Amino acid sequence: MTLTLHATDLGRLSVSHPVSATSAEVGAAPAATFAANQPADASSDSSAAEPRSSSALPALHAHSALFLDFDGTLVDLVEDPDAVVVPSGLTTTLQKLHTRLGGALAVVSGRSLQDLDRFLEPLRLPLAAEHGAQRRMAAAADAIALACPDLRDVVRSATVFAAANPGLRVESKRSAVALHYRQAPHLQAECIRFMTAAVEATANVELLHGKCVLEIKPSGISKGTAISDFMKLPAFKGRVPVFAGDDTTDESGFSVVEALGGVGIKVGAGATLASRRCAFPSDILRWLAQAESDSVLGSADSLQQQLASP
Ligand SMILES: [Mg+2]
Numbered sequence: 001m002t003l004t005l006h007a008t009d010l011g012r013l014s015v016s017h018p019v020s021a022t023s024a025e026v027g028a029a030p031a032a033t034f035a036a037n038q039p040a041d042a043s044s045d046s047s048a049a050e051p052r053s054s055s056a057l058p059a060l061h062a063h064s065a066l067f068l069d070f071d072g073t074l075v076d077l078v079e080d081p082d083a084v085v086v087p088s089g090l091t092t093t094l095q096k097l098h099t100r101l102g103g104a105l106a107v108v109s110g111r112s113l114q115d116l117d118r119f120l121e122p123l124r125l126p127l128a129a130e131h132g133a134q135r136r137m138a139a140a141a142d143a144i145a146l147a148c149p150d151l152r153d154v155v156r157s158a159t160v161f162a163a164a165n166p167g168l169r170v171e172s173k174r175s176a177v178a179l180h181y182r183q184a185p186h187l188q189a190e191c192i193r194f195m196t197a198a199v200e201a202t203a204n205v206e207l208l209h210g211k212c213v214l215e216i217k218p219s220g221i222s223k224g225t226a227i228s229d230f231m232k233l234p235a236f237k238g239r240v241p242v243f244a245g246d247d248t249t250d251e252s253g254f255s256v257v258e259a260l261g262g263v264g265i266k267v268g269a270g271a272t273l274a275s276r277r278c279a280f281p282s283d284i285l286r287w288l289a290q291a292e293s294d295s296v297l298g299s300a301d302s303l304q305q306q307l308a309s310p
Contacts, residue, residue: 065104065239072246103235132226133175148175182212224252
């Protein structure tokens with residue numbers, strides 16, 4: 001096998017990850033390539049220097065722990081977040097993978113837990129919702145909510161701001177407030193100014209910049225801390241974590257899994273800490289389907305071999 005990975009420097013964003021292995025060699029999904037139809041995500045971290053290469057997705061094995069973002073990773077981004085289409089067969093694939101990985105599969109999303117359950121019904125998976133502020137640590141467990149600041153003033157002022165600026169949408173979650181401007185991208189600067197001021201007026205919160213969305217959430221809670229906490233549980237402990245995500249809000253998760261010897265998979269364009277990349281959610285769906293259909297989920301050592309190869 002001739003797969004080559006550049007070491008990831010977790011202190012800064014990586015810029016390239018050339019991979020020379022074929023998908024057949026690593027038992028992975030075909031490496032997608034960035035073409036003219038790049039994801040139209042208007043990512044806030046896009047830049048002229050962003051990497052354009054794709055890399056083979058890692059083979060899952062019996063000792064993997066799988067973490068998956070939802071929007072832009074399992075489903076395509078759409079203008080109205082309530083209008084996402086869950087691909088046919090996704091819930092069945094996730095259910096089978098969850099079982100075959102011994103329960104070590106969790107969805108890690110900025111969505112509310114209720115939203116995720118609604119889109120994935122009748123499936124109940126371990127979840128880290130609202131960037132980890134709401135959690136269901138096992139499929140059969142009750143949801144728990146971490147303590148969060150009072151955001152009612154932020155919701156009120158954001159609602160007034162959105163009413164005065166057509167195209168904006170406020171999403172009030174249990175422990176976060178999101179301001180969506182996908183339908184009014186020309187208002188990005190005004191939205192950033194408004195949300196920055198709201199953060200400065202509220203204790204113990206921080207601002208997340210996502211794809212056409214700004215979100216105020218409790219400080220110190222992130223997808224990375226959620227994944228780290230999952231990895232301490234018996235169902236996940238000792239496994240090799242793999243996390244797929246598409247947005248800047250997923251970078252904390254990439255940092256954690258790469259530091260644990262696992263693999264981050266960036267979906268779409270943009271600088272990232274993830275060591276692997278694909279272009280579209282459809283690439284992730286093919287990769288998951290292939291893993292689910294693989295009778296042994298790849299060989300037990302395949303992922304470590306890929307990471308160790310020069
Ligand atoms: Mg996403």
